[in-house]
Amino acid sequence: MARYLVTGGAGFIGSHLVDHLVEAGHEVVVLDNLSTGARFNLPPQVDLVQGDIAEFENLPALIARVNGCFHLAAIASVQQYQEGWAKAAKVNFYGSVRVLEAAARANVPVVYASSAAIYGNNPLQPLIETTMSRPISGYGVDKLAMEHHAEALKTTIGLRATGLRFFNVYGPRQVPGSPYSGVISIFLNRLAAGQPITVFGDGEQARDFVYVSDVAGALMRAMSWTAAGNCGVFNICRGEAITLNDLIRVLAGVLECAPEIRYEESRAGDIRISLGSSVAAAERLGFTGNVALEEGLRYTADWARKSSQ
Numbered sequence: 001m002a003r004y005l006v007t008g009g010a011g012f013i014g015s016h017l018v019d020h021l022v023e024a025g026h027e028v029v030v031l032d033n034l035s036t037g038a039r040f041n042l043p044p045q046v047d048l049v050q051g052d053i054a055e056f057e058n059l060p061a062l063i064a065r066v067n068g069c070f071h072l073a074a075i076a077s078v079q080q081y082q083e084g085w086a087k088a089a090k091v092n093f094y095g096s097v098r099v100l101e102a103a104a105r106a107n108v109p110v111v112y113a114s115s116a117a118i119y120g121n122n123p124l125q126p127l128i129e130t131t132m133s134r135p136i137s138g139y140g141v142d143k144l145a146m147e148h149h150a151e152a153l154k155t156t157i158g159l160r161a162t163g164l165r166f167f168n169v170y171g172p173r174q175v176p177g178s179p180y181s182g183v184i185s186i187f188l189n190r191l192a193a194g195q196p197i198t199v200f201g202d203g204e205q206a207r208d209f210v211y212v213s214d215v216a217g218a219l220m221r222a223m224s225w226t227a228a229g230n231c232g233v234f235n236i237c238r239g240e241a242i243t244l245n246d247l248i249r250v251l252a253g254v255l256e257c258a259p260e261i262r263y264e265e266s267r268a269g270d271i272r273i274s275l276g277s278s279v280a281a282a283e284r285l286g287f288t289g290n291v292a293l294e295e296g297l298r299y300t301a302d303w304a305r306k307s308s309q
């Protein structure tokens with residue numbers, strides 16, 4: 001049994017990871033400011049320290065007491081940079097550097113959440129880890145900066161760190177109420193309520209969706225790999241992209257409804273096609289995205305139905 005810190009553990013992906021860690025018999029401490037996360041996402045035995053990664057003074061002491069740190073806390077939204085660039089960067093850039101530095105100094109392995117946003121609108125698809133990064137959003141820039149800091153801290157202080165470039169993660173507990181949330185949770189919520197769906201752009205933008213429990217499994221695999229002295233950066237995706245128009249058709253089939261779609265102008269920082277290759281993660285971490293899209297959508301729709309009752 002080990003003791004792990006999960007920053008952002010009360011959020012969507014973090015809380016699924018916490019469930020997996022607890023189920024495997026590990027002790028878990030969560031550091032979260034509950035800006036988008038919630039206590040009710042966490043099992044009762046998990047310690048929640050409420051604090052901000054950019055400000056929490058005892059962060060080094062907290063990290064020094066664990067066997068590994070999963071760093072997921074972030075303002076997980078491209079659009080929020082449009083509303084407050086420096087405010088978002090304070091968390092995603094400065095806060096992340098604080099976490100990485102504390103882990104490096106305490107010799108604690110870290111697995112951190114990077115993003116497919118680091119690739120920007122790169123036309124070379126499928127994206128592999130060595131594809132040139134060209135972020136077109138502040139969010140993507142700060143995720144890429146985190147990867148560079150992890151690498152530099154490895155060289156200078158010996159940090160063991162692995163970054164996972166998540167593509168579009170979906171599943172239960174993704175908050176549908178926020179305009180910053182994942183597209184599947186927003187569409188599901190609106191379709192289930194019989195409301196029209198707004199699509200920004202022509203709907204032909206494509207995404208590589210990966211189910212949240214597969215992502216939690218990838219995080220755990222990456223921790224074992226990193227604790228054993230390895231470092232790296234991996235795509236976490238299924239290697240299959242679907243357009244938003246097709247996604248809506250599949251969702252409508254799952255929910256057995258006829259969607260009304262409204263098209264609006266595309267948003268700044270939106271990426272046209274995001275298709276990853278998961279070959280490296282499969283070979284090095286043993287990761288596979290087992291849950292097929294339609295199956296994952298059914299699980300998510302079931303959860304949404306139950307949680308609205």
Ligand SMILES: NC(=O)c1ccc[n+]([C@@H]2O[C@H](COP(=O)([O-])OP(=O)(O)OC[C@H]3O[C@@H](n4cnc5c(N)ncnc54)[C@H](O)[C@@H]3O)[C@@H](O)[C@H]2O)c1
Binds near residue numbers: 077114
């Ligand atoms: N969901 C996706 O499709 C996706 C894709 C790529 C990368 N990611 C990354 O994965 C991670 C988790 O994302 P998520 O989808 O679960 O989002 P989320 O918003 O549900 O989770 C983020 C968590 O971090 C917490 N948090 C935010 N700012 C904080 C701060 N300053 N200090 C402490 N805690 C703070 C929030 O309260 C929340 O619990 C993020 O780093 C995100 O950038 C997510």
